[in-house]
Amino acid sequence: VQRVGKVVAIELQRGTARSIERRWLCVHLRMTGRLLCSPAGEASVERKARYLRARLELDGAVLLFCDLRRFGTLRLCRSIDEAAPTGLDPFSPELTSQRLGALLRNGKQAIKVWLLRQDRLAGLGNIYASEVLFAARIDPRRPASSLDRTEVGRLYRALRRILNKAIQHCGTTFSDFQDSRGEIGGYRRFLKVYKREGMPCARCGERIQRLVQQQRSTFYCPSCQTL
DNA sequence: TAACACCTGTTC
DNA sequence: GAACAGGTGTTA
Numbered sequence: 001v002q003r004v005g006k007v008v009a010i011e012l013q014r015g016t017a018r019s020i021e022r023r024w025l026c027v028h029l030r031m032t033g034r035l036l037c038s039p040a041g042e043a044s045v046e047r048k049a050r051y052l053r054a055r056l057e058l059d060g061a062v063l064l065f066c067d068l069r070r071f072g073t074l075r076l077c078r079s080i081d082e083a084a085p086t087g088l089d090p091f092s093p094e095l096t097s098q099r100l101g102a103l104l105r106n107g108k109q110a111i112k113v114w115l116l117r118q119d120r121l122a123g124l125g126n127i128y129a130s131e132v133l134f135a136a137r138i139d140p141r142r143p144a145s146s147l148d149r150t151e152v153g154r155l156y157r158a159l160r161r162i163l164n165k166a167i168q169h170c171g172t173t174f175s176d177f178q179d180s181r182g183e184i185g186g187y188r189r190f191l192k193v194y195k196r197e198g199m200p201c202a203r204c205g206e207r208i209q210r211l212v213q214q215q216r217s218t219f220y221c222p223s224c225q226t227l
Numbered sequence: 228t229a230a231c232a233c234c235t236g237t238t239c
Numbered sequence: 240g241a242a243c244a245g246g247t248g249t250t251a
Contacts, residue, residue, distance in 0.1 A: 032245075
């Protein structure tokens, strides 16, 4: 199993030693998708699986795809590239601070909107876009191209630090997110701005504000994220 | 580039 | 009953 951006890629093969067919099952969970795996013959996981949309019988295991909102996608591909976004993964060794700066230089959009573009940087979603900008002390409305070298450096370090920590804690659960083991995400208690409108900023005590950019909520501290 | 659509549920 | 929700492909 691999991950590229937000795509989960599962390598499948079938056939005999002489002729093996290999494919990638590329899964995008979107908003409410969930992958569950249960050993073949064990029905308990399957009984609990609400909103079951796909059921794959593999050798020794059954893979279930559940998705309340039906936004998620499953694609069978010959290579991961067919399904993966074209942007760099935040953990790619190719992504240096200089490289990030070069990508940003052409960005006309607000930095928060730019961070969600999977064709530039692949993997950030709406929660972590706000969190990363708070950590880097950058106002979400700033044009991407306006960041100076110091700010790009702060953004670069915040990206990896926050995503690493979020992964360690199984992500963020607000209502229904669960990972493949049924664990809810524990990162919620580390959130500094997301869904915290009106609450005091952990750094300066100012009230966290919410604004809407391209129909999506952005949360930030108007006092310590500078324009 | 930005609005809208997709779908179903929860919260205000 | 309206607004909102972790995302992105299509349309204008």
